[in-house]
């Protein structure tokens with residue numbers, strides 16, 4: 001039985017899934033609902049200046065950043081996505097969870113709205129789903145099916161995803177599902193999510209984001225819910241990590257990645 005059905009043809013214009021009423025086992029009836037919004041971010045017009053980096057990224061035409069939660073993609077590869085966009089690529093940002101149940105202080109829908117706003121700033125098409133936050137390991141199969149559908153519809157040639165060693169169970173589940181799903185010679189790059197316990201990440205590939213850091217930080221600034229509640233979530237943290245990766249790779253600011261698959 002299919003979990004979801006593609007409704008609209010031509011995902012460039014509209015990419016959305018029907019609400020399905022398929023219930024997740026053991027999660028109180030939360031389903032994969034709504035799928036992606038298909039919104040073309042209004043802010044993409046902001047990114048129109050000549051790219052000063054992203055030349056090597058420009059060999060990729062369709063780039064997918066996959067995250068478990070809103071903000072994962074911007075933290076891990078937001079600067080690189082902007083650079084790729086300036087190089088001519090189509091970029092997509094995915095949040096597999098809307099995190100509506102994360103904490104009482106956050107109203108329902110707030111984190112998704114923040115994700116859409118941040119995606120608009122980096123110029124990505126935003127796609128969200130209803131995998132229950134912090135329960136990803138119990139939903140591996142459904143996540144695989146969602147990823148297979150994204151692979152089929154978007155046909156990315158480069159996929160950014162969380163580290164296989166990320167200690168967060170949702171990030172870890174997504175990372176392993178990505179490796180199992182994307183086996184059509186996509187380039188697979190693991191990103192780092194700066195947070196408590198992320199210190200073991202050792203990058204092997206760097207993208208100069210000196211020209212795009214400000215846009216990344218502006219996108220991250222949309223996550224008001226996180227700015228107010230997470231010790232690691234502030235501009236100083238993100239700028240410092242980017243400076244560290246830049247120092248390690250010979251530029252001012254960079255994002256670091258670990259190569260999972262790369263074909264030469």
Ligand SMILES: [Zn+2]
Nearest residue numbers: 068069072171
């Ligand atoms: Zn996350």
